[in-house]
Amino acid sequence: MKINAKQIGFNKPFNVKPSVKNYTRANGMLIKVLKLSANQTRNTTLNPTNPKYADYLLKTIEQEQSVISDGLQFLQEIFKLNDKQVEHVEESIPGINEFANYLSYVIQRIKGMSDEQIKLENEKDRKKQNQDPKK
Numbered sequence: 563m564k565i566n567a568k569q570i571g572f573n574k575p576f577n578v579k580p581s582v583k584n585y586t587r588a589n590g591m592l593i594k595v596l597k598l599s600a601n602q603t604r605n606t607t608l609n610p611t612n613p614k615y616a617d618y619l620l621k622t623i624e625q626e627q628s629v630i631s632d633g634l635q636f637l638q639e640i641f642k643l644n645d646k647q648v649e650h651v652e653e654s655i656p657g658i659n660e661f662a663n664y665l666s667y668v669i670q671r672i673k674g675m676s677d678e679q680i681k682l683e684n685e686k687d688r689k690k691q692n693q694d695p696k697k
Contacts, residue, residue, distance in 0.1 A: 565671050567641070569664045571654025576641040578672065584640060588672040591636045595662055595669075598625045626658055633665050640668065 564575040578584060601622050609615065638648050655661045670680050 563671060565641075565668055566677065569655070569660070569667070570637070570651045572647075572650075578640055580672070580674075584672050587636060587639060588669040591633065591665060592669050594625075594629050594632055595665055598622070598629050598662070601625055629665075630658065630661065633661060636665070637668070640672070 563578055563580060565578050566575050567573075601618070634648055634651065637643060637651060641647075643651070655664065667680060670683075671677075675683075
């Protein structure tokens with residue numbers, strides 16, 4: 563399957579062979595991204611005066627670092643990137659949110675979704691987020 567790589571600074575898509583090994587890698591990466599997302603959501607509900615606030619903040623930063631390094635390794639393995647290409651990816655992605663979004667895209671592709679299906683799901687999610695909660 564061809565996976566678009568423009569978001570990470572490559573003009574040509576990568577060709578990834580569908581396999582159980584890649585599917586398992588994708589699941590492992592998805593678990594890490596979801597744990598980070600859950601922890602970040604929890605941090606937004608904590609009051610900075612809470613004695614555990616610093617611990618949660620530290621945990622979130624450590625998880626971000628882990629997701630970045632594990633995500634880069636995941637992309638390196640999936641796309642068979644060399645070290646120079648990995649460095650190019652690091653320099654091409656502006657932030658953690660964009661990186662997490664791209665990882666999510668790659669995971670969805672590996673799990674069998676087409677670009678069109680992903681686009682439709684993203685549009686549905688945006689519409690849900692923009693809906694008036696009173697309706």
